[in-house]
Amino acid sequence: MTGLVLLIPIALALGLGGLAAFFWAARSGQFEDLDGAALRVLIDDEEVEEPR
DSSP: OHHHHHHHHHHHHHHHHHHHHHHHHHHTTTTSOHHHHHHHTTOOOSOOOOOO
């Protein structure tokens, strides 16, 4: 029983911390450009040298 007294506040604190981190990320624009990172992988920035 004493374990629950310790574990329940820890679980609530971790849950609220995760929720606060999500709201901070949403407010700071972390989820604005979801397609940009996926398409950035396909862009070939290196110039290929032709064999001589």
